[in-house]
Amino acid sequence: MKKRLNFIVLNVAVLFFTGISFQSFSQTPCSADLHAVFGNSSTEAPVVLNRLGTSPQFGEIPKHTAQAAYNHLKTVHKKNSRNSRSEIDSYLRALGYTGFMDPAFSASQITPEILPKGKIGWMGAYAKGHKYKWSVLGRDFETFRIASKDGSCFAYIMKKCGNAFYDPSPREAAEAAALAFKSKPKTTCTTQTINFTGNGKIQAADVLNTTKNLPVVASYNGTNLCLGDFTVPVRLTYEMTASGEVNYAKTVQVCDYGNGVPPSSIINLPLNISYNLAGSDVTIGDDGKMMMVINKKQYKALKKVYKVCPTDVASAPQNKTMVANKVSTASEASPAAALGTAANGANCVKQTLNITGNAVTEDISSKTATNEVTIIGMYKKAGKLQKGETANKYICLGSYNVPAKSSLQYALKGNSSMSHIIEVCDNGSVNPNESLNAAMKLTNNFTKQETMIGDYGKIYKTLTKSEYKKLGKVFKRCCSDGTSKSKCY
Numbered sequence: 001m002k003k004r005l006n007f008i009v010l011n012v013a014v015l016f017f018t019g020i021s022f023q024s025f026s027q028t029p030c031s032a033d034l035h036a037v038f039g040n041s042s043t044e045a046p047v048v049l050n051r052l053g054t055s056p057q058f059g060e061i062p063k064h065t066a067q068a069a070y071n072h073l074k075t076v077h078k079k080n081s082r083n084s085r086s087e088i089d090s091y092l093r094a095l096g097y098t099g100f101m102d103p104a105f106s107a108s109q110i111t112p113e114i115l116p117k118g119k120i121g122w123m124g125a126y127a128k129g130h131k132y133k134w135s136v137l138g139r140d141f142e143t144f145r146i147a148s149k150d151g152s153c154f155a156y157i158m159k160k161c162g163n164a165f166y167d168p169s170p171r172e173a174a175e176a177a178a179l180a181f182k183s184k185p186k187t188t189c190t191t192q193t194i195n196f197t198g199n200g201k202i203q204a205a206d207v208l209n210t211t212k213n214l215p216v217v218a219s220y221n222g223t224n225l226c227l228g229d230f231t232v233p234v235r236l237t238y239e240m241t242a243s244g245e246v247n248y249a250k251t252v253q254v255c256d257y258g259n260g261v262p263p264s265s266i267i268n269l270p271l272n273i274s275y276n277l278a279g280s281d282v283t284i285g286d287d288g289k290m291m292m293v294i295n296k297k298q299y300k301a302l303k304k305v306y307k308v309c310p311t312d313v314a315s316a317p318q319n320k321t322m323v324a325n326k327v328s329t330a331s332e333a334s335p336a337a338a339l340g341t342a343a344n345g346a347n348c349v350k351q352t353l354n355i356t357g358n359a360v361t362e363d364i365s366s367k368t369a370t371n372e373v374t375i376i377g378m379y380k381k382a383g384k385l386q387k388g389e390t391a392n393k394y395i396c397l398g399s400y401n402v403p404a405k406s407s408l409q410y411a412l413k414g415n416s417s418m419s420h421i422i423e424v425c426d427n428g429s430v431n432p433n434e435s436l437n438a439a440m441k442l443t444n445n446f447t448k449q450e451t452m453i454g455d456y457g458k459i460y461k462t463l464t465k466s467e468y469k470k471l472g473k474v475f476k477r478c479c480s481d482g483t484s485k486s487k488c489y
Contacts, residue, residue, distance in 0.1 A: 030153035030171055034094035037122045037155060037166045042134035046120055050138035055125035058084055058162030061144070069144040069157060070107040073100065076162070087130045091164055096149030104149050111145040115156065121167035123158075132164075185258025187348060189425035192261055193251045196355050196438060198269030198416055201243040205448075208236040208280050215285075216375065216459070217309055218292040220299035226309040227292070227302075227375070227461060232454045234282050236406050239448035240365075244414040246271050246357040248333050248438035253425045255348035269355060269438065271416045278362075279409040282451055290373065290402050290459075298398075301474035305467045327362035327411075333439040347426040357416040357438035365408045367449045374399040374458045374482045377475070379468035390488070395471055396478035397461070404451040414442050458482055 027033075032040050053060065061072045076084045077100045089099035097105045115137055123135040142159040156165040212234050216227040246269050254261055285291075294302065375397040385391060416438060424430055453459075458481070463471065479488035 028152075029096040029148035029150060030094065030155065030166070032168070032171075035090055036130075036132045037091065037124055037164045038094055038171075039122050039132070039166075039168065041120075041168050041172060044134055046134045046136040047123075048138045049123065049135050052141060052158055052160040052163065054161075055127050055163075056161040057124045057126045057130060057164060058088070058157065061157070061159045061162060064112045064142050064159055066107040066110040066112060066144070069110050069112070069159075072162070073157070082126060083130070091155070092146075095146060095153070095155060102149070109147045109149075111147070112159075113143050113145050113156075115141050115143045115158075115165070119167060120169075121165055124164035125161075187258070188256045189253045190256040190261040191251060191263070192254045193249055193264045194353075194420075194422070195264060195266045196248040196250075196269045196418075196420070197246070197266060198271040199243065199245045200271035200273045200414070201241065202273045202275060203239070203241050204275045204277075205239040206237075206277070208238075210234050210236075210282065212282065212284055212453075214453075214459075215289045216292065216461075217289050218294050218299070218302050218306070220294050220296065223299070224309040225299070225302050225306045227306050230459050230461075232284075232459055234284065234404075235452040236280060236282055236408075237448065237450050237452070238365075238406075238408060238446055240275070240410070240444060240446045242273055242275060242412050242442065242444035244271055244273050244359065244440060244442045246414070246416045246438045246440040248355055248357070248436060249336075250353065250436065251336065252351075252422065253427070255423045255425055267418075267420055269357075269416050269418055271357075271414060271440075273442070274413045276411045276413075277408060278411055281407045282404060284371075284404045284451070284453055285402055290400065292375065292398060292400050294398070298474055301471055304470045305463075325362070326364075327360055330359035330440050330442065331357045331437045334437045348423050349426045349430055349432070351422055351424045351430055352433045353420045353422065354433065354435045355416070355418050355420065355438050356435070357414075357440040359412075359414040359440040359442045361412040361442050361444065363410065365410065365446045365449060366405060367446070368403065368405045369451060370401045371404050371451060371453045372399050372457060373402045373453050375461060376458055376478065376480070376482060377461050377463045377468065377471055378480075379463040379465060381465075392480065393468060394478050394480055395463070395468065395475045396482055396484075397471070397475050399482070402453055404453060406449055406451050408446070408449065412442050412444055414440055416440065 030038050032038050058073065058076045061069050073088060077088050078085075080086075085100075092099055092102065092105060117137055117139045119137045121135065122132045124130060124132050143156045143165065144159065145154050145156055147154045153171060157163070158165055210233075211231050213229055214232045215229045218225040218227060248269070377395040377397055379393045379395075381389075381391050381393055476484065478484050
C-alpha cells in the first residue's frame, strides 16, 4: 500500500512539473512575465552606468569570445554560487530553452557585441539576491548577445560583470505594430462610381489685311460710267471663342480599408483645345464691282470726265469664295462594363485606368455685311497758294453701300488624356491596365467677323485740274477724311 501511494505521489509530481514546464515553454520568448530582466519600459529616470563590476551577477568573463562566455556560464551554473544556477536557468527559460543544459543552447547562440552609449534597459546585479534596475549606459560596453531558441529575440550578458541586460524597446515596437494590425478594420468591397469630367475654353482674335481689285461704276438710268479699277485695302477682323467638355463615368468595386468610401467621386480630366486658321477670303462689291447710284445732274458731270463702261465690264462675274469639307468628329464613351462577381475584399489590386478623349471640328465661318464707302476725288494744286490755302483739294463723290462677304476656314481640335490608379477588389477578372474612351464635345462661336473696305471706308481717286473743276460744279468739296469742315480747304 505504501509503495502504491509513493507511485501516485511521484506521478502527480511529474505531471505538476510537466504542466509548469509546458506553460513556461509555450509562451513567447522574451515576454515580460517570464523573468524580471524582460520587464516593460519604466517611466522612472534610468540609472546612469559609467562603469560595471560593482555588483557582479555572474562574474567577469575573461575573453570577448562566444566560447569564453559559454564556458564561464557553464562553470558558474555548475558551482551554483549565490543561487546562480536557478537564475541562469530561469533567464534561459525566458529565452525559450529548458535551461542551461538544453542541448539547443551552446556557444553558437552567443555573439560578442558592443553595446553603445545611451542604450537603455534592465540591468542585473547581485545585492543579497538577484535584482534588476532600469538603467542607461554612460559609455560603450563589451557584451554578449544571447539569442532565443527560436531566434525571435535576444538578451545580453555583460562581459565586465556577467550581469544580464535586456532592452525592451524592440519587443514593445513589435507588440505595438501587432496591435495596430489587429485593430485595423477589415477590408471590404464598396461599389463606387468614378466620374471623370473636364472642360476647357480658348479665345482667338486677329486682324487680316489684304488688297482687292475693285472696279468703280457710276450708274444712272441703265447707263454705266467706269471710274476705273482701284486696288483697295481690305481688313478682316474676327474674334472667336471655343469651349469643350469631356466626361466619362465608371462604376467599380473599390477596397474600403475602414475609412469609408463615398458612393461617387469626381476626378478632374484635363482638356486641351487648339485652334488653327487654315485660310481666309473676302469678296466685295456687286458682282465684284462697286456701284455708285447717281442722279441725272451727277451723271452729266461725271460723263464729262469718264466714259461709258463696255458691256463685258458691266457684267463682271462675282469673285469666287473658298469651299471646304465640313468635319465634325468626337469620341464617344466606352460602354459600361458589368461589375461581375462581387469580391470579399480579401485581395485588393491596383488598377490603372487610362482615359482618353478627342474631337475635331473643321468648318468655314461666312458672314455677309454692307460697308459704307466714300469716293473722294483728290487734286493737288500747283503754283502759288493763297494765305491759309492747302495744296491738296478734295471732292466727295458720295458714300455708297458696298456688300462684303468674309470667309474663315478654321480647325478646332480637343484632346484629353490621363491615367488614374485605383485599388479594386480582385474578383479574378481585373484588367491591370484598362483603356477607356471619354465622350467629348466641342462648340465655338465667331463673336466678331467684320470687314473694312478702303482706307477706313474711303477710296481716293486722283483728279486733274480740269476734272476737279468739272466735278466741283456738282459735287461738294470736303476734307481728306470725307468731312465738310471749312478749315481743311
